[in-house]
Amino acid sequence: MASTIDGAHRRLLVFGGRFRAAASGLYTLYNDVWSFDFATEQWASIAAANAGPSGRVNASAVYDAATDELVVFGGNTSRDGLQFVPSADVWALALATGTWRRVMASGTAPAARLFHAAAIRGRRMLVMDGGDVNAFVGPFFNDLNVLDLATSTWSSLTRQGDDPLGRINFGLLADVAGSRWIVLGGHDDGALGNRNDAFALADNGTFSTLVGGDTLNRPGTGFCSFPADFVTADLGAPERRSAFVSGVDPTRRRALLFGGKTDCGTTNDVWVFDFAMGRWQPARPSTLGVSCQRSGVQTCTSLCQ
Numbered sequence: 530m531a532s533t534i535d536g537a538h539r540r541l542l543v544f545g546g547r548f549r550a551a552a553s554g555l556y557t558l559y560n561d562v563w564s565f566d567f568a569t570e571q572w573a574s575i576a577a578a579n580a581g582p583s584g585r586v587n588a589s590a591v592y593d594a595a596t597d598e599l600v601v602f603g604g605n606t607s608r609d610g611l612q613f614v615p616s617a618d619v620w621a622l623a624l625a626t627g628t629w630r631r632v633m634a635s636g637t638a639p640a641a642r643l644f645h646a647a648a649i650r651g652r653r654m655l656v657m658d659g660g661d662v663n664a665f666v667g668p669f670f671n672d673l674n675v676l677d678l679a680t681s682t683w684s685s686l687t688r689q690g691d692d693p694l695g696r697i698n699f700g701l702l703a704d705v706a707g708s709r710w711i712v713l714g715g716h717d718d719g720a721l722g723n724r725n726d727a728f729a730l731a732d733n734g735t736f737s738t739l740v741g742g743d744t745l746n747r748p749g750t751g752f753c754s755f756p757a758d759f760v761t762a763d764l765g766a767p768e769r770r771s772a773f774v775s776g777v778d779p780t781r782r783r784a785l786l787f788g789g790k791t792d793c794g795t796t797n798d799v800w801v802f803d804f805a806m807g808r809w810q811p812a813r814p815s816t817l818g819v820s821c822q823r824s825g826v827q828t829c830t831s832l833c834q
Contacts, residue, residue, distance in 0.1 A: 531590035558584030581629030589647035615641035636683035646701035667718030671695030686734035698771035716771035723769035755832035793833035
């Protein structure tokens, strides 16, 4: 599913997703929208007044405060868990009325994709990276696309500076006070795969490294098989991961990160990334899904056990 924060109404907005009861077979895809009210801690359905986007998973969503709309881009429309059917359409839902509209933007639209990330500052929605039909293994997109929601116009940025490899399932966050974007972790198609690095991204496409993260020490021995000394760990950063949940705390100018997929499974820790200081701080330790270098286990013969 895709999610975003509606700060104007203090709620979480959730769109789409998929489900199947059995361990195999086709998924059911959803295109519904739900909200979670932070004050009452209650879920509520936002009923659609007309037909909107098709059911999908791994799309992106942002909240456009200027129009009180949920804006959804891309995603995977395949019901088959063994293949991807990426999309590149843009839809906006008027939250007050439940009315969907297709955003027919001019300019050169991004290629169809899933596992990408999007964020919004002002009326500019930034879409970064993601994967296509080969998103299981890569290579991944390595691009920056901006949709001006005021004019419904796409444009692209030339990547420069400390340009990272294209990645999927990462965090892209708006640092409004810093007039920039923050990129956190994810999975690239390099030797490390999962990442725990952090970058600042300027509006002209220039990346600046904030946290380098773990570095490769010795290559893996096979698919998802890693020696105990696979990396030199940056213990000031979280375990390398992708597919985590992240969000912005604008009052304190920081990002909050929870869980995700690591080389050692799934994890349940919480970390804070301080935008001004450009560094990580632990908030809650993990009880699973971390490497031996971080858990302190001394008898491991591989990265995780």
